[in-house]
Amino acid sequence: xxxxxxxxxxxxxxxxxxxxxxxxxxxxxxxxxxxxxxxxxxxxxxxxxxxxxxxxxxxxxxxxxxxxxxxxxxxxxxxxxxxxxxxxxxxxxxxxxxxxxxxxxxxxxxxxxxxxxxxxxxxxxxxxxxxxxxxxxxxxxxxxxxxxxxxxxxxxxxxxxxxxxxxxxxxxxxxxxxxxxxxxxxxxxxxxxxxxxxxxxxxxxxxxxxxxxxxxxxxxxxxxxxxxxxxxxxxxxxxxxxxxxxxxxxxxxxxxxxxxxxxxxxxxxxxxxxxxxxxxxxxxxxxxxxxxxxxxxxxxxxxxxxxxxxxxxxxxxxxxxxxxxxxx
Amino acid sequence: xxxxxxxxxxxxxxxxxxxxxxxxxxxxxxxxxxxxxxxxxxxxxxxxxxxxxxxxxxxxxxxxxxxxxxxxxxxxxxxxxxxxxxxxxxxxxxxxxxxxxxxxxxxxxxxxxxxxxxxxxxxxxxxxxxxxxxxxxxxxxxxxxxxxxxxxxxxxxxxxxxxxxxxxxxxxxxxxxxxxxxxxxxxxxxxxxxxxxxxxxxxxxxxxxxxxxxxxxxxxxxxxxxxxxxxxxxxxxxxxx
Numbered sequence: 001x002x003x004x005x006x007x008x009x010x011x012x013x014x015x016x017x018x019x020x021x022x023x024x025x026x027x028x029x030x031x032x033x034x035x036x037x038x039x040x041x042x043x044x045x046x047x048x049x050x051x052x053x054x055x056x057x058x059x060x061x062x063x064x065x066x067x068x069x070x071x072x073x074x075x076x077x078x079x080x081x082x083x084x085x086x087x088x089x090x091x092x093x094x095x096x097x098x099x100x101x102x103x104x105x106x107x108x109x110x111x112x113x114x115x116x117x118x119x120x121x122x123x124x125x126x127x128x129x130x131x132x133x134x135x136x137x138x139x140x141x142x143x144x145x146x147x148x149x150x151x152x153x154x155x156x157x158x159x160x161x162x163x164x165x166x167x168x169x170x171x172x173x174x175x176x177x178x179x180x181x182x183x184x185x186x187x188x189x190x191x192x193x194x195x196x197x198x199x200x201x202x203x204x205x206x207x208x209x210x211x212x213x214x215x216x217x218x219x220x221x222x223x224x225x226x227x228x229x230x231x232x233x234x235x236x237x238x239x240x241x242x243x244x245x246x247x248x249x250x251x252x253x254x255x256x257x258x259x260x261x262x263x264x265x266x267x268x269x270x271x272x273x274x275x276x277x278x279x280x281x282x283x284x285x286x287x288x289x290x291x292x293x294x295x296x297x298x299x300x301x302x303x304x305x306x307x308x309x310x311x312x313x314x315x316x317x318x319x320x321x322x323x324x325x326x327x328x
Numbered sequence: 329x330x331x332x333x334x335x336x337x338x339x340x341x342x343x344x345x346x347x348x349x350x351x352x353x354x355x356x357x358x359x360x361x362x363x364x365x366x367x368x369x370x371x372x373x374x375x376x377x378x379x380x381x382x383x384x385x386x387x388x389x390x391x392x393x394x395x396x397x398x399x400x401x402x403x404x405x406x407x408x409x410x411x412x413x414x415x416x417x418x419x420x421x422x423x424x425x426x427x428x429x430x431x432x433x434x435x436x437x438x439x440x441x442x443x444x445x446x447x448x449x450x451x452x453x454x455x456x457x458x459x460x461x462x463x464x465x466x467x468x469x470x471x472x473x474x475x476x477x478x479x480x481x482x483x484x485x486x487x488x489x490x491x492x493x494x495x496x497x498x499x500x501x502x503x504x505x506x507x508x509x510x511x512x513x514x515x516x517x518x519x520x521x522x523x524x525x526x527x528x529x530x531x532x533x534x535x536x537x538x539x540x541x542x543x544x545x546x547x548x549x550x551x552x553x554x555x556x557x558x559x560x561x562x563x564x565x566x567x568x569x
Contacts, residue, residue, distance in 0.1 A: 033452070110470040113452035117460055118467040130461040158461045162453035237469055239500075239549055 017041055018098070021175030023183050023211050027098035029112050029170060034163040036170060039150040042327075044168025046146065047161065049326045053133050054126035056082045061119065061165075064091045067324055070254030071095055071172065077265025085124035089231070090265035093258045095251060095318070097169045101216045105247045105263045108237045113166045130158040137161070172324060174253050175211070177315035183211065189312060196309025199302055203277070206290050213252040213313065219288040220245045222281035223262055231263060244286050253313050270310060274303035355432035355517035361425045362524045363417050364566065365391070372529045374419060374479075380533050384540060386489065388479035391419040391529065392464065393559070394444050394457065394472065397505075398427065401437040403512060414444065414457040416464065435513045438523065442560050443474030443503035446496040469547060471496055474503065475559055477532060484543035491532070493555045495548025502548060502556040508565035522569035531562030 017036050020027065034040075047053065051060040064079040064087075065071040073079045073091035080086060089105050103109035109118060119125040120133065137143040137156050144154040151160045179197075181187030189197060200208075209215040218234040224245050234243035247263045261267040267276065276295075283293035298306070318324070365372035368381070377387045395417055398410040408431055415425045448458060449471045464473045475493040495502040508525075515521055533539060537554050545551045 104468070108469045109467075110450050111452040114460065114465075114467075114470060117465070121467055130459075134461070157455065158459055159453045159455050162460075166453075239547070 018171050019173060021173070021180060021184075021211070023180070024175055025099070025212075027170075028101050029098040029166075031166070031170065034113065034166055036167050037150060039146070040164055040167040041171050043146045043150045044164040044166070045324070046327055047164055048168050049328060052136050052140075053120060053128060054082055055128045055132075058082065059126050061116070062326065064119075064125075065094050067321075067326075068257065068319060069093070070174075070258045070319065071324075072258040075259055077260050079125075081122070081125040082127045087124055089263050090260065092250060093254060094169055094172055095174045095253055096212055097172060099212050099216075102248070106234045106237050107218060107248055112169060113162045115169075116162060116165045130161070134158055134161060172318075174315040174318040176317040177253070178312040179309075180211070180315070182312070189309070192305050192308045193312050194309075195302075196305035196307070199298070199306050200309055203296050203298070204306070207249045207288075208252050214249045216248065218243060218246040218248055219290075220247075220284060220286040221277075222284070222287050222291055222293065223266070223276065224284065225282040226284040228284070229264070233263070242286060245284065246286060252310060254315055254319065255310050256314050257319065270307045271303070274298065274306055278303055356429045357432050357515040357517060357519040357521070358426060358428045359430050359515070360520060360522045361395075361427075362522065363395075363423045363527050364524060365419055365423065365527045365529055367530045368528065372419070372527075378530070380530055382533060382538060384481065384483040384533065384538060386479055386481045386484075386533075386539060388419070388477065388529070390476060390478040393417050393442055393475040394464065395425065395440050395442065396444055397439075397441040399439045400430070400435050400510075401439075402431075403434040403436055412456075413440075414448070416457040416462060430515060432515050432517045432519070435510045435515065437507060437509055438565070439505055439507040441503050441505050442556065442563070443494070444472040444496070445503060446501070448472070449496040466492075466494065466547075471548070474556065477529075477555075481539045481543070483538070483540040485540075486543060489539050489543045490546060491544075491555055492546045493552045493559070495552050497548075500548035500552070502552045504556045504560035506560055506563045510565075510568065513568055524566045524568070526564050526566045528562035528564075529559075531558050534558040534561065 017038060048061045051058050051063070053060060059082050064073045066074055069075065071094040077090055078087045079091045092105065097112055100112065103112065103115045104118070109115045117130065120128055120130065134156050137147070144156065147156045147160055148154040150164060178187055178189070182189050207215055207217065207219060220233075223229070228245050232244055234246040235241065237243075255270065259268055259270070261273050267273050278298035279295035281287070281291050281293055281295045287293060367378045372378070374388050374391070377385050379385050395415045396413050398413045400408045402408070410427055417423055417425070444458065448454065453460070458472070464476060465471070466473060471494050473492045473494045475491065477491040478489065480488045493502055513521055532555055535554065535558060537558060542551055545555060
């Protein structure tokens with residue numbers, strides 16, 4: 001599981017950097033050309049918290065992806081980039097990225113290494129160019145030295161910048177919540193949480209598949225009706241009408257911290273989300289076949305039990321891990 | 329002593345054999361490619377109003393495209409592919425390319441791709457011609473922009489045209505291959521041959537594709553494929569030195 005090149009000679013430090021919980025499947029990202037090192041991950045962390053990467057020097061990745069919020073934004077629907085410009089979709093949490101087969105709500109990005117290009121260069125986010133960012137970093141002796149330590153050369157390139165960020169994103173693994181401990185036989189769930197898990201497996205599992213709590217597919221969960229919403233979703237990428245209003249199934253890990261919910265952040269509470277699934281699902285040509293229009297018919301106590309279960313997905317180890325925090 | 333004499337002569341013999349065997353494989357030459365951009369029978373230039381046979385006009389501010397996967401076929405039908413074959417042609421900059429370590433021989437065919445093959449479109453952060461800093465990569469819909477043609481036109485809606493041609497998967501694959509016959513072109517050891525290609529840019533608006541109808545192409549799909557076909561059809565091998 002993991003890094004094929006290093007499989008035969010796995011360094012102890014590498015295992016500590018990227019620790020895959022025993023009940024997780026093998027990651028998708030193999031990092032063959034970009035093996036994890038302590039220096040690479042550390043450089044990636046610094047770059048993640050570095051506002052110099054933005055045009056105005058005020059916005060870093062962490063501005064919209066904050067650790068206490070599961071590396072999603074500070075409980076806002078749309079994020080503010082340079083000059084206070086508003087984004088168009090809710091900032092997703094950066095967690096367990098090594099398992100992602102695509103990135104962004106519409107899956108438009110196909111590889112973790114090139115994921116940062118969009119936020120780094122988008123005019124409503126960080127608004128820079130890769131060449132400028134490289135030049136800014138090259139001008140700083142402490143970055144030249146960190147790149148040298150990570151990649152063997154103090155000649156900074158866009159590839160190495162992206163490699164470092166990919167290494168940091170890779171180590172952001174959340175797999176030590178109360179649920180995870182229960183799964184590994186190291187912890188327990190109370191009666192309501194267990195009932196919630198049972199209901200979850202009955203109604204939610206097919207899309208929010210354990211243990212990553214997503215199957216990475218694109219689905220229409222009925223928050224918009226037949227006329228569709230403002231956002232075409234996956235259709236924008238595939239140009240296929242059957243992908244209209246389809247968005248990537250988001251992970252539910254740390255869900256209590258990452259509100260508001262849905263691609264446009266329209267639902268502020270888990271109660272609102274469960275009410276939607278219970279009785280608010282709207283019919284449309286692309287509504288997922290697993291979801292009945294009108295809702296799943298969950299009772300109030302069933303909704304409450306599912307919410308209680310979802311709270312067990314909060315991973316306080318992850319949310320408080322100093323290795324992921326702002327180094328400055 | 330007897331053993332060592334035999335060992336030495338065996339070693340010498342081995343060396344001689346391997347040397348003569350290798351010598352043939354080590355015969356390498358170079359190829360120089362020139363891309364001569366035309367507008368019909370006239371020369372193509374940026375920032376110049378050009379008139380198309382269909383009556384519409386255009387003035388280009390930018391024209392760049394990927395030439396990749398250069399491959400040669402020799403007179404024995406054997407194929408040679410340039411490793412890491414990715415080159416960015418830019419009318420405002422490099423319109424030639426030079427490749428070394430081409431096996432000596434007699435060649436009957438050359439081919440190259442306009443665009444970037446699908447594998448490289450899904451392989452993460454890359455360098456050189458494939459660096460995303462070259463502004464030939466979509467950040468929101470991962471994939472390379474194979475051909476970038478931008479400029480102004482009185483007939484274009486909004487007064488300007490922007491063609492970013494890409495798409496690598498399934499039905500939307502807009503990579504196209506140019507194949508040209510070579511008349512037993514001989515490449516000698518340490519030799520160099522020059523291949524002059526003409527690129528008739530006016531062909532972009534071929535097959536009823538008009539700037540007045542389509543001023544913008546910025547994602548994979550039907551229009552991207554049309555432009556890819558048209559552009560490729562405008563590329564011909566003119567002569568070889």
